[in-house]
Each structure stands twice: as C-alpha cells, then as structure tokens.
Amino acid sequence: MHLIHLSIRDFRNIAHAELASAKGVNLFWGANAQGKTNLLEAIYYLITGRSFRTRQDRETLPWDSPSDTVAIIRGLVKRPESQYEIVVAMNRTQKNVSCNGKTLFSLGLLWGKMNAVLFTPGDLEIVQGSPGARRRFLDMEGCQMDHNYLYHLQRYAQILRQRNALLKSSMDDTDMAESLEVWDEEMASPAAEIYLFRRKFIKELAAAAGQIYNGIADSSESLDLGYESFLGKNETSANREVVEALFKEIMRRSRSEDMYRGNTNAGPHRDDFRITIGGQDARIYGSQGQQRSAMIALRLAEINLMKAYTGLTPILLLDDIVSELDEKRRLHFLSLLDPNLQTFITGTDADTLRGALPVEKTFQICNGRIL
Amino acid sequence: MLKRSPTFESLIAELNKLPGIGRKSAERIAYHFVKASREEVMSLASALKAVKDNIISCSTCFNLAEKDPCPICEDPSRDAAQILVVEDAMDIAAFERAGVYKGRYHVLQGRIVPLKGITPEHLRIRELVERVRGGAVKEVILATDPDVEGDATALYISRLLSPLGVEITRIGLGIPMGGSLEYTDSITLEKALEGRKRF
Ligand SMILES: Nc1ncnc2c1ncn2[C@@H]1O[C@H](COP(=O)(O)OP(=O)(O)OP(=O)(O)O)[C@@H](O)[C@H]1O
Ligand SMILES: [Mg+2]
Ligand SMILES: [Zn+2]
Numbered sequence: 166m167h168l169i170h171l172s173i174r175d176f177r178n179i180a181h182a183e184l185a186s187a188k189g190v191n192l193f194w195g196a197n198a199q200g201k202t203n204l205l206e207a208i209y210y211l212i213t214g215r216s217f218r219t220r221q222d223r224e225t226l227p228w229d230s231p232s233d234t235v236a237i238i239r240g241l242v243k244r245p246e247s248q249y250e251i252v253v254a255m256n257r258t259q260k261n262v263s264c265n266g267k268t269l270f271s272l273g274l275l276w277g278k279m280n281a282v283l284f285t286p287g288d289l290e291i292v293q294g295s296p297g298a299r300r301r302f303l304d305m306e307g308c309q310m311d312h313n314y315l316y317h318l319q320r321y322a323q324i325l326r327q328r329n330a331l332l333k334s335s336m337d338d339t340d341m342a343e344s345l346e347v348w349d350e351e352m353a354s355p356a357a358e359i360y361l362f363r364r365k366f367i368k369e370l371a372a373a374a375g376q377i378y379n380g381i382a383d384s385s386e387s388l389d390l391g392y393e394s395f396l397g398k399n400e401t402s403a404n405r406e407v408v409e410a411l412f413k414e415i416m417r418r419s420r421s422e423d424m425y426r427g428n429t430n431a432g433p434h435r436d437d438f439r440i441t442i443g444g445q446d447a448r449i450y451g452s453q454g455q456q457r458s459a460m461i462a463l464r465l466a467e468i469n470l471m472k473a474y475t476g477l478t479p480i481l482l483l484d485d486i487v488s489e490l491d492e493k494r495r496l497h498f499l500s501l502l503d504p505n506l507q508t509f510i511t512g513t514d515a516d517t518l519r520g521a522l523p524v525e526k527t528f529q530i531c532n533g534r535i536l
Numbered sequence: 537m538l539k540r541s542p543t544f545e546s547l548i549a550e551l552n553k554l555p556g557i558g559r560k561s562a563e564r565i566a567y568h569f570v571k572a573s574r575e576e577v578m579s580l581a582s583a584l585k586a587v588k589d590n591i592i593s594c595s596t597c598f599n600l601a602e603k604d605p606c607p608i609c610e611d612p613s614r615d616a617a618q619i620l621v622v623e624d625a626m627d628i629a630a631f632e633r634a635g636v637y638k639g640r641y642h643v644l645q646g647r648i649v650p651l652k653g654i655t656p657e658h659l660r661i662r663e664l665v666e667r668v669r670g671g672a673v674k675e676v677i678l679a680t681d682p683d684v685e686g687d688a689t690a691l692y693i694s695r696l697l698s699p700l701g702v703e704i705t706r707i708g709l710g711i712p713m714g715g716s717l718e719y720t721d722s723i724t725l726e727k728a729l730e731g732r733k734r735f
Pocket of ligand 2: 201202203484485511
C-alpha cells in the first residue's frame with residue numbers, strides 16, 4: 166500500500182503543494198520552520214482524519230486566511246488490487262472526509278484503509294508524560310489495529326458520559342444506586358473488551374520492543390512493559406466473564422466515592438502502562454537517552470504488530486527523529502528500518518540522511534512550497 | 537421586500553423549529569404560505585388545531601389515539617398476554633405497518649438519558665410495572681432502540697420486572713447496530729421479533 170500522489174491547498178503555511186511520492190523512502194528536506202512537519206501532518210490527516218499536533222482542526226487553517234477558507238488534502242492511494250482517493254476538507258467549523266467521492270460518516274470508516282506509524286519528537290511524552298498520554302497512544306494504536314476496539318471504546322465513552330451525568334444529578338441515593346447498577350452492568354462488556362485488548366496488545370508490544378531495545382541501546386538492561394489496569398497491576402485473568410464480574414465488583418466498591426465526587430473514579434479510562442528499563446520505571450529513572458531508545462523501540466515494534474494485526478504494511482512518517490539521536494544510535498536506528506516500507510522522513514541535513522537511507526526522492530521545502 | 541416583515545420572520549422562526557427543517561427550507565415554506573390561497577392555509581391551520589384538540593395518549597399504553605383506550609387496547613383479538621415496549625408512538629406505527637405483531641404495546645415516551653436529565657421517573661415505567669402486576673401479562677418484549685441508552689433502558693425495566701415472574705425478552709437481532717426502529721423495514725422487524733432473546 167502506497168501513497169502515490171499528494172496535493173494540499175490552504176493548510177498551515179502551505180498555500181498549494183503537490184507531489185508524486187516514491188514507493189520507497191521520500192525525504193522532505195529544508196531549513197527550520199519551512200513546512201516539513203506540516204507536510205507529514207497532512208499525510209497523517211489522510212490516514213487518521215486527525216492531526217498529531219492538535220485536537221483543534223481549525224488551527225491548521227492558514228493564519229490570516231479569509232473565514233470561509235477550506236483546507237483540502239488529497240491523496241491517491243494504491244493498493245495491490247485497487248486505487249482510491251481520500252480527501253480531507255476542513256473549514257473553521259467542519260471537516261469532511263471522503264473516499265472516492267463518498268463521504269465517510271465516521272472516522273472509523275477511514276481507519277484501516279491505510280495505516281501509519283509515526284515517529285515524532287512529541288512521542289517522548291509517552292515515556293515521560295502522564296497516564297493520559299499513554300492511553301492516547303494505546304487507543305490510537307488499538308483503533309488502527311482492530312476495528313472492534315474502536316467500537317468498544319466509543320461505547321464505553323458514551324456510557325461513561327451518561328454515568329457521570331447521572332452521578333452529578335440530584336437523584337436520591339437509593340434511586341441513584343438502582344440506576345447505577347444498570348449503567349455498570351452495561352459498561353462491563355466494553356470495559357472487559359478494552360481490558361482484554363490492551364492486555365494482549367501490551368504483552369505483544371513488550372515482547373517485540375524488548376528485543377529491539379537491546380539492539381539500539383546496546384546495553385544488557387531489558388525493556389519491559391506492564392499493564393496497570395483497573396484490575397490492578399497483577400491481575401492476569403483473560404476470561405471475559407471473570408473480567409466483567411471483577412469490573413462490576415470494582416464499580417460497586419467505588420460507588421459511594423463516585424456518588425460523593427460526582428464522577429467515575431475507576432475503570433479503563435484510568436488505565437496506564439509502565440515502561441521499565443532494567444526493572445526501574447523509565448519515566449522516573451530513565452536517562453534521556455534511555456527514554457528515547459525506549460520510545461523508538463516501541464514505535465519499531467508497532468510496525469511489526471501493525472503488519473501482524475492488519476495484514477497491511479504501514480507507511481512510516483519520521484519527523485525529525487534522527488536529530489534526536491547521537492550519530493551511533495542514528496545509524497543503528499536507520500539500519501533497522503525496512504527500506505521496502507514507504508517512508509516520509511524530514512530533516513535539515515540531507516546528506517547525512519542520504520548516507521544512511523536509500524532515499525529515492527528528495528523534496529526541498531522552502532517557505533511552504535516544494536521547490 | 538418581505539425579509540424585514542416581523543410577521544414573516546416569526547413564521548420562519550416557528551417553521552425552523554420543526555424537525556428536519558433548516559433555515560432555508562423554513563424560508564421556502566413561508567414564501568409558499570404567503571403565495572397560497574387563504575383556504576389552503578386555513579385548512580392547514582385547522583388540521584394543526586385538530587391534532588391538539590383530538591389526539592390524546594391512551595391511558596393504558598400511552599399510544600397516540602383519538603379515544604381512550606386506544607383501538608389496539610380495545611381490540612379483543614389482540615393478545616393481552618404480550619406487551620411490546622417501545623420508546624415512542626412512532627415505533628408502534630412501524631410494527632403495525634409490518635403487521636407482524638398481534639399483542640399489545642406500551643409506549644415509554646422516551647428513554648433514559650442522564651445527560652439530558654431524563655431519568656426513569658420521566659418515563660411511563662411505573663405504569664408498565666402496574667400493568668404487569670395486573671396479572672394478565674405473560675411476556676414483555678423490550679423493543680427500545682439497540683444503542684447505549686436504549687439498552688440501558690431495557691436493562692433497567694427488566695430488573696424491575698423480573699421479580700414479577702413474567703417472561704422478559706429483548707429484540708435487537710437484525711436491527712442495524714445503533715439503529716432506530718422507526719427506520720427499520722418490515723422484514724427486518726419480523727426477523728427481529730422472531731429472534732427475540734430471553735433477557
Ligand atoms: N495555521 C498556520 N498558518 C500559517 N502558518 C503556520 C500555521 N501553523 C504553523 N505555521 C507555520 O508553518 C511553518 C512551518 O512549520 P513546520 O512545523 O512544518 O516547520 P518544519 O519545516 O518542520 O521546521 P523544523 O525543522 O523546525 O521542524 C512555521 O513557521 C509555522 O509558524
Ligand atoms: Mg518539523
Ligand atoms: Zn392503548
């Protein structure tokens with residue numbers, strides 16, 4: 166699967182750009198603040214319908230553009246047996262995503278048409294940041310890997326909103342407890358599905374990333390991941406009914422606190438996973454270098470899992486990642502990339518990248534234009 | 537230019553409140569009334585008034601009808617041992633069109649939506665429990681929409697009814713996920729009814 170043509174209009178600092186990309190490695194090269202990351206962001210929109218830099222689509226419209234401006238990102242995708250065109254069009258209030266001219270009514274319909282694995286300097290948040298950053302990572306991956314996961318996640322989120330509204334309402338305690346029973350019962354099924362997916366996924370990710378880490382970090386310490394779910398750190402049941410029952414039990418136990426706070430305090434929406442290096446929490450004790458290597462190992466592992474889960478080879482989007490690593494790690498990292506995957510990489514130093522990667526096409530980016 | 541006329545503007549505003557009528561359509565309909573004959577407009581006005589004067593909800597099943605009890609509750613050929621529970625009266629129309637159901641109905645007049653402040657007390661759930669307590673009912677079929685709120689509503693009702701010893705079933709099979717009964721065709725409804733599951 167390849168993106169063979171990209172055209173952009175009125176997106177960030179890009180008034181208009183068009184390019185025919187190579188099936189191998191494509192390099193976006195130019196000085197700082199010229200629009201290289203903006204191009205990757207546009208490609209990411211075609212694959213996920215969203216940005217990796219903001220949740221506010223309107224921020225991507227060119228500053229000082231008229232209020233009726235529409236950003237249009239168009240991509241031609243070639244798969245072995247078919248070819249299709251994805252179009253993302255956004256103005257300040259709306260977004261429309263279509264495939265071959267037909268509007269896709271939910272982003273779920275877009276996901277899975279193409280897959281991407283993205284490396285950005287912002288990834289370090291996943292290792293260093295709050296549980297929310299790791300959950301977003303899990304959910305973004307999960308949704309690309311497995312459509313059912315998206316369904317359960319949406320259902321869970323919807324029930325959670327209703328449950329929280331109920332907790333904030335002025336119902337008397339017995340009536341509320343009675344209603345909560347119902348929502349908890351309903352919530353148990355998506356909660357268990359989310360748990361089972363995350364549990365399996367984290368285990369597979371840990372196995373793949375652990376191996377890769379030893380290669381890039383050239384140390385004997387091992388990288389590991391541990392799911393910290395609403396069931397606790399050590400719960401290992403993989404039986405759906407058991408998990409549902411445990412979930413309901415947890416909800417029952419935290420009910421009085423939930424009612425007191427007007428909010429749901431336990432559940433998959435509070436999950437996290439721990440990244441350890443040599444048994445120590447990487448978030449707290451990892452050096453900058455170790456944290457970077459861990460993150461890169463996670464992303465590289467993701468490539469393998471993506472292939473295994475979806476049967477599709479993903480497109481790689483590498484933003485500035487190379488500048489984050491020292492010479493030795495950089496060469497090693499680049500040597501781990503499969504040059505048969507379609508890759509879009511940005512950098513300010515074209516020669517170094519060309520020396521390390523079989524770059525097929527180079528696009529020089531200057532002031533929002535491709536020269 | 538009519539645009540500035542307060543009379544005309546208020547008509548547009550009223551039409552704009554109707555389901556499925558946006559500002560543009562509201563303007564188009566308003567122009568239509570301005571140009572239409574007096575008779576045509578008056579006949580619509582009296583039809584609207586008649587709706588409010590004559591249509592009431594049945595005090596047994598809360599279906600919409602011109603008399604109380606409604607024709608379905610009064611029809612001796614309809615099986616009083618079966619009650620099919622729906623969110624609104626519109627859903628009854630769908631089952632009646634399909635002609636596949638021979639029991640009675642119960643209209644909840646909504647579903648449980650905490651986010652909109654709709655709790656069980658706002659619905660005709662207590663009345664349903666009373667009907668079942670009455671004794672003649674053997675099966676309650678829950679046909680709320682198969683989505684998050686519809687499922688929660690069905691679950692809530694089934695918990696209330698299960699101590700009463702009636703059979704409780706849920707239909708959902710064949711109805712598109714997250715779909716609404718109103719837009720479901722007859723064959724699908726028939727399948728759904730056949731495939732109902734014990735709660
Ligand atoms: N909504 C917007 N409208 C107009 N310009 C924008 C908008 N958002 C960002 N920019 C500008 O786009 C320019 C290029 O941004 P981009 O992040 O793509 O740079 P880059 O080439 O990746 O640089 P670096 O090498 O520093 O990462 C920046 O100067 C930024 O100010
Ligand atoms: Mg950049
Ligand atoms: Zn009736």
